[in-house]
Amino acid sequence: MKVIKIDKNDWTRGIDKSRETYQLFGPVTDKNQSVFKQLGKEAYPEMGRTDTIMSPKSVLFPQTEKILTASLDESVENHHIMQMPETDTTPRAAIGIRPYDAKAVQLVKLNFDTPEYRDTYWCDAYEATTFVGLAVNKPSATDFSTSMGSGPFAEEGLDILLVDLEDHYLAKVLTPKGEAFLDGAGFNGVADTDASLKTIEGMKQAAEAAITTKVPTDKLKDKTILDLHSAPFWDDLAFSCINCGTCTFVCPTCWCFDIQDETKGKSTSRFRNWDSCMSPLFTKHGSGHNPRGEKTQRVRQRFMHKLKYFLDKYDQGSMCVGCGRCVEKCPVNIDIRSICNTMNSYEPQK
Amino acid sequence: MNTYTEKIRELASNLLREGKVDLVIGFKEGTVPMATAPGIARTPEEAEGFVWDVNCSLNLTNYLTNKKEKIGIIAKGCDSRSIVNHIIENKISRDQLHIIGVPCTGMVDKNKIRGLFEDEITEFKEEGDAILVKTAAKELTIEKQDYLRGNCQTCMHRNPVIHDDLVAEPVVEQELEDPFKDVKAIEAMDADEKWNHFENLLSGCIRCYACRNACPLCYCPTCFVDESNPQWVGKGQDPTDIRTFHFLRAYHCAGRCTDCGACEDACPMDIKVRDFTRKLVKDSFEIYGWEAGLTLDQRPPLDTFKPEDPDEFIK
Amino acid sequence: MDNPYMPYPVRIDDIEIATEDKSLKTFKFVFLNKEDEEKFSYQAGQFAELSIPGVGEIPIGIASSPVEKGFVKFTVFKTGVVTSHLHNMKVGDIMGIRGPLGNWYPWDKLEGKNVVIIGGGFAFTTLRSSIIYMLDPANRSKFGTIDVVYGARSPGMLLYRDELFEWEQRDDINMHITVDGTDDPDWKYNVGFVPTIVEQKAPKADPDTYAIVCGPPIMIKFTQPALEKLGYGEEQIIMSLENRMKCGIGMCGRCNIGKELVCKDGPVFTLKEINLTPKEY
Numbered sequence: 001m002k003v004i005k006i007d008k009n010d011w012t013r014g015i016d017k018s019r020e021t022y023q024l025f026g027p028v029t030d031k032n033q034s035v036f037k038q039l040g041k042e043a044y045p046e047m048g049r050t051d052t053i054m055s056p057k058s059v060l061f062p063q064t065e066k067i068l069t070a071s072l073d074e075s076v077e078n079h080h081i082m083q084m085p086e087t088d089t090t091p092r093a094a095i096g097i098r099p100y101d102a103k104a105v106q107l108v109k110l111n112f113d114t115p116e117y118r119d120t121y122w123c124d125a126y127e128a129t130t131f132v133g134l135a136v137n138k139p140s141a142t143d144f145s146t147s148m149g150s151g152p153f154a155e156e157g158l159d160i161l162l163v164d165l166e167d168h169y170l171a172k173v174l175t176p177k178g179e180a181f182l183d184g185a186g187f188n189g190v191a192d193t194d195a196s197l198k199t200i201e202g203m204k205q206a207a208e209a210a211i212t213t214k215v216p217t218d219k220l221k222d223k224t225i226l227d228l229h230s231a232p233f234w235d236d237l238a239f240s241c242i243n244c245g246t247c248t249f250v251c252p253t254c255w256c257f258d259i260q261d262e263t264k265g266k267s268t269s270r271f272r273n274w275d276s277c278m279s280p281l282f283t284k285h286g287s288g289h290n291p292r293g294e295k296t297q298r299v300r301q302r303f304m305h306k307l308k309y310f311l312d313k314y315d316q317g318s319m320c321v322g323c324g325r326c327v328e329k330c331p332v333n334i335d336i337r338s339i340c341n342t343m344n345s346y347e348p349q350k
Numbered sequence: 351m352n353t354y355t356e357k358i359r360e361l362a363s364n365l366l367r368e369g370k371v372d373l374v375i376g377f378k379e380g381t382v383p384m385a386t387a388p389g390i391a392r393t394p395e396e397a398e399g400f401v402w403d404v405n406c407s408l409n410l411t412n413y414l415t416n417k418k419e420k421i422g423i424i425a426k427g428c429d430s431r432s433i434v435n436h437i438i439e440n441k442i443s444r445d446q447l448h449i450i451g452v453p454c455t456g457m458v459d460k461n462k463i464r465g466l467f468e469d470e471i472t473e474f475k476e477e478g479d480a481i482l483v484k485t486a487a488k489e490l491t492i493e494k495q496d497y498l499r500g501n502c503q504t505c506m507h508r509n510p511v512i513h514d515d516l517v518a519e520p521v522v523e524q525e526l527e528d529p530f531k532d533v534k535a536i537e538a539m540d541a542d543e544k545w546n547h548f549e550n551l552l553s554g555c556i557r558c559y560a561c562r563n564a565c566p567l568c569y570c571p572t573c574f575v576d577e578s579n580p581q582w583v584g585k586g587q588d589p590t591d592i593r594t595f596h597f598l599r600a601y602h603c604a605g606r607c608t609d610c611g612a613c614e615d616a617c618p619m620d621i622k623v624r625d626f627t628r629k630l631v632k633d634s635f636e637i638y639g640w641e642a643g644l645t646l647d648q649r650p651p652l653d654t655f656k657p658e659d660p661d662e663f664i665k
Numbered sequence: 666m667d668n669p670y671m672p673y674p675v676r677i678d679d680i681e682i683a684t685e686d687k688s689l690k691t692f693k694f695v696f697l698n699k700e701d702e703e704k705f706s707y708q709a710g711q712f713a714e715l716s717i718p719g720v721g722e723i724p725i726g727i728a729s730s731p732v733e734k735g736f737v738k739f740t741v742f743k744t745g746v747v748t749s750h751l752h753n754m755k756v757g758d759i760m761g762i763r764g765p766l767g768n769w770y771p772w773d774k775l776e777g778k779n780v781v782i783i784g785g786g787f788a789f790t791t792l793r794s795s796i797i798y799m800l801d802p803a804n805r806s807k808f809g810t811i812d813v814v815y816g817a818r819s820p821g822m823l824l825y826r827d828e829l830f831e832w833e834q835r836d837d838i839n840m841h842i843t844v845d846g847t848d849d850p851d852w853k854y855n856v857g858f859v860p861t862i863v864e865q866k867a868p869k870a871d872p873d874t875y876a877i878v879c880g881p882p883i884m885i886k887f888t889q890p891a892l893e894k895l896g897y898g899e900e901q902i903i904m905s906l907e908n909r910m911k912c913g914i915g916m917c918g919r920c921n922i923g924k925e926l927v928c929k930d931g932p933v934f935t936l937k938e939i940n941l942t943p944k945e946y
Contacts, residue, residue, distance in 0.1 A: 328382065
């Protein structure tokens with residue numbers, strides 16, 4: 001294990017140097033809201049504001065992405081035959097991604113990179129990306145990542161874990177990809193491994209201890225899907241939901257999408273857009289029949305998918321990393337922590 | 351516990367105990383600071399969970415659409431006007447409702463308060479007209495009056511216009527020199543400034559439709575943005591489609607919007623969507639002398655025609 | 666690996682009006698690139714996305730059979746944006762097909778068994794594919810008796826009428842064609858709803874007999890008790906489901922019933938499997 005020490009005075013220069021090889025993505029403030037997006041040439045990741053409202057999922061999965069194009073002009077060759085648009089798969093780096101968000105990428109990967117099919121766009125972007133994480137020294141009150149298989153210093157899915165020590169970062173080099181990024185940025189001051197790891201371990205324990213919210217998920221596995229699905233609490237839990245898509249859009253693991261063709265003149269493009277299980281249209285059949293036409297059914301779908309279906313399908317824990325974004329941004333304060341509690345403690349009447 | 355909360359619990363419990371309503375819709379305590387959660391009580395015991403504070407900003411009328419039960423509902427001034435809308439638009443009948451009116455002195459702008467701090471708010475406590483706000487790093491006592499939501503600052507109907515009970519004596523209505531200063535500032539811009547203003551305004555929109563879904567007026571079974579045959583508007587992040595959504599939604603609220611601010615409250619990206627609806631509130635007032643939701647006895651200007659209507663085109 | 670969103674280019678080779686009300690048409694497609702036809706190697710019961718550039722995609726069961734070479738066929742009901750557009754297209758037009766998608770009827774398991782095919786309305790497409798497959802001289806000996814109960818509102822609404830009446834003449838398949846009602850005095854087949862005819866005409870259950878059911882939700886709902894009455898167990902009832910789909914490859918998230926994705930884990934499920942999932946279809 002190699003640990004690199006990065007003096008904060010060298011940070012900007014290193015970031016600029018890394019731009020020669022990488023397109024950079026990171027946390028930035030946009031109209032007083034922090035979002036995670038591609039950095040302009042002069043922009044730097046705001047390392048003090050990494051708890052972004054919008055998760056970094058858009059680095060690999062843009063809200064609107066052109067996937068195919070075609071000409072509808074019958075006088076040109078190959079008209080009405082879809083083509084791949086030019087896609088950029090040059091190296092990119094997500095700087096300042098939070099450990100729980102990196103874990104989320106690993107969960108989303110289970111959906112887009114399967115034994116049967118490989119989602120070209122997501123997988124190519126994933127392979128091009130170096131994940132430069134920033135450990136969470138002071139977890140927010142809504143952070144419950146330690147309950148969801150992640151944590152403030154978790155390393156899963158990261159190539160580098162940066163730890164902020166006021167005047168410098170310690171960078172744990174976790175993969176060859178991470179090493180290449182640090183080389184490219186010219187960050188090469190090797191720190192004393194043992195001492196650094198000890199420092200990091202101490203900070204990790206303090207940060208984990210600061211997360212006081214514990215959300216139990218231990219009993220979800222042993223309940224049947226049908227028991228949880230037919231539990232009596234869903235109507236009450238769903239009452240206040242206004243069926244907006246906020247929770248699904250801010251969520252780092254919500255991957256559902258829609259496919260739409262848009263035509264301008266004789267040229268057409270097929271796009272994929274984020275979609276939301278909160279929308280009635282999401283499941284509406286051509287006949288008008290809708291298997292999840294009621295609000296309660298849609299709210300239940302979201303939580304069952306995150307906390308039960310995913311668990312049963314992949315045996316890789318919940319499809320929630322405990323980032324707390326939906327808890328903070330839900331306009332009606334539907335709190336996944338209490339819903340998870342309710343589900344976990346539910347005992348069906350036999 | 352404040353006196354409003356106490357009174358709301360008492361009135362709601364009584365209604366349920368006496369069987370006058372099947373359920374009461376109100377606000378319950380949130381799980382994070384500055385949050386409240388709309389909730390229902392079906393028993394007097396459940397009514398003990400209701401609260402009232404400066405964060406009860408959503409509009410509960412949203413939960414009335416097409417309901418069949420007999421409902422008790424907590425309503426501040428703007429909510430009561432939306433209830434009037436619902437009644438005159440036949441979404442619910444007056445007989446179905448028992449309105450517990452709340453004379454309101456305004457709700458706070460959460461984002462403005464959050465903007466005072468670098469770190470997250472851990473505690474939020476109302477003490478009369480002052481509010482104590484704490485984060486890990488600092489502690490501030492602020493005056494509620496300085497942090498009211500935009501719509502509360504210009505509100506002319508703080509007292510419910512329709513109610514069966516009141517939780518307190520009516521409050522004094524604000525006297526404003528000019529309630530439409532904000533709109534006039536935009537009207538005064540030249541074309542380029544306006545374009546930039548609105549472009550900047552919508553640049554953060556993620557099309558989650560929280561504004562639409564929080565709006566008590568947006569109860570269409572299928573919103574025009576969801577219609578697929580014909581498809582009026584693209585579904586991606588093309589700025590033209592985003593603008594189309596916001597413009598059309600605003601116009602659909604013309605003469606109906608009570609400026610309750612639920613749209614802005616719900617927006618996760620802090621977009622001031624009222625910049626659209628406010629203009630229509632002003633136009634309705636100036637052209638027709640109309641303020642939405644004040645009376646059950648008069649049809650809204652856009653669903654009636656009078657020979658003395660100012661515009662010539664329809665005659 | 667190939668891009669799973671990229672359709673194979675095809676040309677419309679033939680369009681046939683399939684029902685008297687013209688709400689269904691059968692489209693015959695040929696692949697523009699011969700090698701795509703080999704890549705599009707399918708089994709009876711699978712579906713594909715018909716992909717019209719500039720309009721969109723629609724998941725449709727494959728009506729042609731793996732034993733029919735040189736083309737693929739789909740019978741399409743005109744209902745939404747894509748299918749309405751398709752109904753207005755003409756022979757020679759170029760579009761795309763993405764697939765084959767989903768699982769298929771369990772042909773391995775059905776070998777050596779008796780098969781009862783039950784279909785209603787326009788949900789007969791993958792069943793036609795299955796019948797052609799089973800009746801193929803190379804395959805017929807692999808199966809025991811074959812019974813088919815197929816019903817539509819009226820004689821003119823039956824799909825693949827020529828083939829139905831041809832099968833009716835054969836002695837290696839028992840046809841039970843039915844209509845809800847008809848005023849045709851020459852109608853010599855059954856009159857009655859599919860579940861009723863199933864109860865009257867379908868073979869009694871035995872461990873070597875499997876039923877394949879495909880039809881509108883209401884038909885499935887009433888056929889299930891009819892089969893149970895005949896003694897069919899929940900593992901002997903095989904059903905094909907539909908849900909709204911976009912990607913067809915298990916990624917876009919909308920077609921799930923519980924943890925199963927209808928597009929990828931299905932569309933074919935045994936009743937036993939379906940009984941373990943929420944009925945969200």
